Amino acid sequence: AVLGLGDTNLLLDRQSTTAKDCNQAAQTLDSALNFLGAERVCQRGEANDAVGLEEAVEPWTEQLWAPLSEAVDAVGASAAPPSSSAAPEVKFLFGSQTGNAAEICKEMAAEAPAKGFPNVHCNAMNEVDVKDVLKPGAVVVYVVSSTGDGDAPDNCDSFFTKLKRVAKKEAGVCGAGVQYAVLGLGDQNYSAFMAVPRSFTAAMEKAGAKAFYPRGEADETLGLYEYCEKWQDGLWEPLRTASERAPALAKDPTGGVAKDPTDVVAPATPAPAANEAEVTATVAATVATTVTSADLVGVPALPACRAAVTWLTDAPTLARYPWGTESSSPPSGADQFTHEEPYLAKVAKSELMTDPKSDRRVLHVEFDTRGARGLDFEPGDSLGVLPQNDPALVDALAARLGLDPNAVFELGWAEGQAPSGPSSAPPLRHVRCPASVGAALTHAVDVTAPPRKSLLRVLAEACTDAGERRDLLTLCSRGGRDEYKVRCGDERPTLLDLLESHPSCAPGWAELLDALQPLQPRMYSVTSAPEAHGGVPAVAFSVVRFSTPRGATRSGVATNWLDGRASDPTFRVPLYVKKSLHFAPPTDVSHPVIMIGPGTGVAPFRGFLERRRAMIAAADAKAGPAWLFFGCRRRDEDYLYRGDLESFAADGTLTELVTAFSRESGATKTYVQHRIAERAAEVAAIAAAPEARVYVCGDGANMAKDVHGALVDALAAHVDGMDEKRASDTLMAMTKEGRYVRDIWS
Numbered sequence: 204a205v206l207g208l209g210d211t212n213l214l215l216d217r218q219s220t221t222a223k224d225c226n227q228a229a230q231t232l233d234s235a236l237n238f239l240g241a242e243r244v245c246q247r248g249e250a251n252d253a254v255g256l257e258e259a260v261e262p263w264t265e266q267l268w269a270p271l272s273e274a275v276d277a278v279g280a281s282a283a284p285p286s287s288s289a290a291p292e293v294k295f296l297f298g299s300q301t302g303n304a305a306e307i308c309k310e311m312a313a314e315a316p317a318k319g320f321p322n323v324h325c326n327a328m329n330e331v332d333v334k335d336v337l338k339p340g341a342v343v344v345y346v347v348s349s350t351g352d353g354d355a356p357d358n359c360d361s362f363f364t365k366l367k368r369v370a371k372k373e374a375g376v377c378g379a380g381v382q383y384a385v386l387g388l389g390d391q392n393y394s395a396f397m398a399v400p401r402s403f404t405a406a407m408e409k410a411g412a413k414a415f416y417p418r419g420e421a422d423e424t425l426g427l428y429e430y431c432e433k434w435q436d437g438l439w440e441p442l443r444t445a446s447e448r449a450p451a452l453a454k455d456p457t458g459g460v461a462k463d464p465t466d467v468v469a470p471a472t473p474a475p476a477a478n479e480a481e482v483t484a485t486v487a488a489t490v491a492t493t494v495t496s497a498d499l500v501g502v503p504a505l506p507a508c509r510a511a512v513t514w515l516t517d518a519p520t521l522a523r524y525p526w527g528t529e530s531s532s533p534p535s536g537a538d539q540f541t542h543e544e545p546y547l548a549k550v551a552k553s554e555l556m557t558d559p560k561s562d563r564r565v566l567h568v569e570f571d572t573r574g575a576r577g578l579d580f581e582p583g584d585s586l587g588v589l590p591q592n593d594p595a596l597v598d599a600l601a602a603r604l605g606l607d608p609n610a611v612f613e614l615g616w617a618e619g620q621a622p623s624g625p626s627s628a629p630p631l632r633h634v635r636c637p638a639s640v641g642a643a644l645t646h647a648v649d650v651t652a653p654p655r656k657s658l659l660r661v662l663a664e665a666c667t668d669a670g671e672r673r674d675l676l677t678l679c680s681r682g683g684r685d686e687y688k689v690r691c692g693d694e695r696p697t698l699l700d701l702l703e704s705h706p707s708c709a710p711g712w713a714e715l716l717d718a719l720q721p722l723q724p725r726m727y728s729v730t731s732a733p734e735a736h737g738g739v740p741a742v743a744f745s746v747v748r749f750s751t752p753r754g755a756t757r758s759g760v761a762t763n764w765l766d767g768r769a770s771d772p773t774f775r776v777p778l779y780v781k782k783s784l785h786f787a788p789p790t791d792v793s794h795p796v797i798m799i800g801p802g803t804g805v806a807p808f809r810g811f812l813e814r815r816r817a818m819i820a821a822a823d824a825k826a827g828p829a830w831l832f833f834g835c836r837r838r839d840e841d842y843l844y845r846g847d848l849e850s851f852a853a854d855g856t857l858t859e860l861v862t863a864f865s866r867e868s869g870a871t872k873t874y875v876q877h878r879i880a881e882r883a884a885e886v887a888a889i890a891a892a893p894e895a896r897v898y899v900c901g902d903g904a905n906m907a908k909d910v911h912g913a914l915v916d917a918l919a920a921h922v923d924g925m926d927e928k929r930a931s932d933t934l935m936a937m938t939k940e941g942r943y944v945r946d947i948w949s
Contacts, residue, residue: 204245204247204267204270205229205232205236205248206229206247206250206263207222207226207229207248207249207250208229208250208252208260209224209250209251209252210225210251211224211251211253223249225253226249226251229247229249230247233247244267244270244274245267245270248263290321290322291322291342291446291449292322292323292341292623293315293323293324293344293442294324294343294344295309295311295326295344295346296308296325296331296336296345296359297325297326297345297346298345298347298348298356298358298359298362298399299327299346299347299348299356299358300350300356300357300358300723301348301723302649302720303427304346304348304356305346305720306656306657306720307386307435308325308344308346309325309506309657310435310503310506310656311435311438312506313325313503313506314435314503316504317504318439318442318443319439319443320442320446325509326509327358327359327632328347328358328359328362328363329359329362329628329632330622330628330630331362331628332622333362333365333366333369334369335622335623336366336381337366337369337377337378337410338380338381338453339379339380339452339453340381340449340450340453341380341381341382342382342383342415342442342445342446342449343384344384344442345383345400346386347386347388347399347403348387348388348399348400349387349389349393349395349396349398350399353398353399353784354784356399357543363399363403363406366403366406366407367402367406369410370406370410371409374410375410375411377411378407378410378411378412380455380456381407381410381412381456382413382414382415382445382449382452383407383412383413383414384414384415384416384417384418384438384442385400385403385404385407385414385419386418386419386421386431386434386435387399387400387401387403387419387420388400388421388431389420389423390423390424390903391422391425392424392907392908392947393945395784395785396422400418404418415442415444416437416438416441416442416445421434432681499676499677499682499683500681500682501681501682502660502680502681503656503657503679503680506657506660506717506718507617508711508717509617509630509631509717510615510616510617510630510631510713511614511616511617511618511713512613512614512711512712512716513614514611515611515612515613515637519611520637521637521639522635522637522638522642524635524646524647525589525591525646525775525777526545526589526635526777527544527546527777528544528545529547531574531575531576532576533577537577538577539779540575540577540778540779540780541779542587542724545587545589545777545779546578546779547776548571548572548575548775548777548778549570549774549775550568550569550571550770551570551571552567552568552569553566553765553766554566554567556743556844557840557841558840561840563841564746565743565744565746565803566743566746566762566765567741568741568742568743568744568765568769569731569740570586570739570740570778572738572740578780579733580729580780581733582729582732582787582810582811583728583729583786583787583788583807583810583811583946584728584729584782584783585726585783586727586729586740586742586779586780586781587724587725587726587778587780587781588724588726588727588776588777589724589778590722590724590761590764590765591645591722591764592646592650592651593760593764596650596697597641597644597645597650598641600650600698600699601640601641603702604712606640608639608641609641612636612638612639612712613636613637614629614630614713614716615629616630617630630717631716633648633721633722634647640712646722648719648722649719649722650698650699651695651697651698651757651758651760652695653691653692654691654696655720656678656679657718658698658719659679659701660675660676660679661710661717661718662675662702662705662710663675663679665708665709665710665711668705671705671706671707671708675701675708678690693751694752694753694755695751695755696755724779725760725762727743727744727806728742728743728807728900728946729741729742729780729807729810730743730809731809732813732814734817735813735816740780743844744762744765745802746763747759747763748763783946785944786944788810788814789896791824792819792822792826792827793824793825793826793894794827794895794896795827795828795829795895795896796829796830796895796896796897797830797886797889798811798830798831798900799831799879799898800831800898800899800901801832801833801834801835801863801874801901801906802834802843802901802902803843803901804900804902804906804947805833806843806844807946808898809847811898812831812847812856812857815856816851816854819855819856826858827894828859828889829857829859830857830858830861830889831851831860832861832862832875832878833860833861833875834863834864834874834875834878835862835864836864836866836867837867838864842862848860862878863875863878874909875910876906876910876913877913879910879914883913883916883917883920884917886914886917887921887922890914890937891918891922891933894942895942896943896944897914897937897943897944898944898945899944899946899947900945900947901947901948902948907945907947914930914934915927915930915934917930918930918933
């Protein structure tokens with residue numbers, strides 16, 4: 204069956220207005236399949252976006268199901284499904300920092316059995332052995348994200364390092380006979396967009412592996428999950444072909460694989476309607492007889508639980524929470540403290556920087572790291588802080604789950620879920636065992652983040668009430684996307700909220716731990732230079748509290764934890780330094796620099812300017828221009844680091860301090876992008892200089908885009924021979940050269 208989608212608006216001959224005129228590709232495909240002897244299930248459909256795709260798609264889809272069902276039944280009668288043990292293994296491996304890549308990878312692995320792939324394993328990359336992944340005949344699907352600086356996520360960093368090392372050492376040999384695909388996740392607001400997924404492709408190719416499906420590149424700014432769903436829908440047939448080749452490649456690694464181009468990004472093609480119906484029908488049949496495919500569209504398959512719980516009744520030595528050490532160096536002997544071996548630091552100072560009457564609460568916090576080696580930092584680096592969940596919330600959760608907070612458990616691999624190969628890594632490495640229920644809920648898992656659809660799917664399975672089950676299935680389905688956005692994306696219910704609103708839900712402890720995301724470190728820009736404060740690192744952050752559209756109060760996990768405990772002399776903060784690869788001050792004071800940092804985005808620039816002041820004092824060369832654009836509401840409410848910034852301007856460290864106070868200018872709000880526009884000629888002259896550096900720090904959802912537009916406009920209007928396109932190209936070139944760097948967050 205062929206459904207063509209076209210748009211007569213794109214035709215050169217705009218006099219053509221029918222769907223037939225813009226669907227030549229569908230017509231050619233239909234004719235070719237017929238010529239080759241294929242049998243039509245139903246007549247070709249043709250839709251025209253100029254008049255509305257749904258006008259043709261919906262009636263064509265309705266008439267598809269009956270003949271399609273007959274065709275599927277006919278095929279099923281003559282083909283027995285392969286047994287799990289005999290089928291080639293497909294590895295779904297993820298590298299995920301915020302949980303998106305893990306969520307998408309788990310969903311793919313859960314759907315795979317219904318697509319005809321019974322032998323599936325899904326793991327974080329650090330849980331598996333590189334040698335097993337590069338075994339001839341292996342079929343691997345990677346889902347991996349890039350962090351802001353292009354670093355690999357924490358749960359795949361060691362795997363990635365080993366992969367690159369072995370690929371370099373045994374180039375073209377170690378990966379022979381391996382077939383793979385890569386789905387990359389990223390955000391084009393970052394300068395290192397898709398660096399890690401593209402590096403995975405390069406490493407696998409260098410090893411001698413071959414891609415069976417073009418790399419996907421999902422951009423969060425354009426719709427992460429929408430792209431991934433379409434990439435996933437196009438995955439199954441190439442994966443089926445790869446699986447069929449796998450046994451032969453296991454015997455002869457050099458034979459039988461087509462030399463397909465690998466450095467091609469997969470287009471976001473429309474999803475075949477039959478796939479969605481198949482999954483919907485399969486899931487609906489397994490959850491309840493009262494739920495039909497008409498109620499639910501595109502329900503994800505139930506992910507297999509990878510972990511098994513053993514409850515311990517004796518008194519074992521428990522894993523340490525919070526983990527970390529107050530020793531001067533990491534216990535492993537490593538040079539640097541890391542997220543796996545953090546330093547337990549005292550709070551040396553905590554200072555409120557906003558007016559106490561303001562609804563904004565911004566803190567400057569300094570940490571006592573004297574005597575600790577492996578915490579060296581530079582301006583532009585970040586401190587990673589490992590937070591804790593609120594104790595009252597943890598107690599309430601344990602009570603709702605019917606668990607004793609002091610009960611102790613151990614985790615092992617569930618039957619059939621352990622990774623193949625020699626790796627002995629335990630499941631769910633973020634849950635350090637033996638652990639108590641209370642410790643796991645406090646330190647290991649995120650119980651306040653907006654619920655991901657895989658969690659909703661697991662909770663739905665644990666409901667005994669049909670209405671509650673249907674409600675959760677709707678939220679996690681493709682058909683319930685709009686409702687999910689309102690009830691989960693906007694309202695951000697906690698795990699406790701979900702359990703209390705679905706009283707019959709009683710998830711197993713292992714299933715719940717596997718479905719919850721790890722409690723991630725929070726990254727805060729260092730706001731000091733080591734030479735200015737005796738090597739004491741400091742950060743600045745807004746204490747996050749807000750109300751949802753329906754009036755629920757939400758609080759940030761880490762910022763409220765730090766705010767509430769900072770004055771406690773026994774308080775220790777697990778932290779480590781995250782080095783910046785690109786976001787760093789110029790090494791030459793003669794290079795012109797523009798810094799743009801409204802709100803807490805100014806924090807790293809305090810460190811930049813402390814470094815610049817020290818360099819100017821020690822340098823013979825004349826310092827180049829240095830501008831800072833800072834914005835806040837009012838100068839008497841939230842002018843962060845005012846004394847420092849005015850001091851930099853007074854002694855010449857800053858040649859221009861430009862401020863924007865959005866709530867002081869009456870009805871019209873003035874932001875940093877407006878100040879850039881007012882000083883456009885001067886900004887363009889500095890930015891166009893050969894050695895100029897431009898830095899932006901702060902909100903990536905709005906501010907960064909508006910600032911970028913203001914910079915483009917300034918260059919286009921005030922640099923000879925430049926228009927808007929050339930200005931955009933100039934900033935892109937500066938990004939590649941490391942001269943236009945943005946440290947932004949959504």
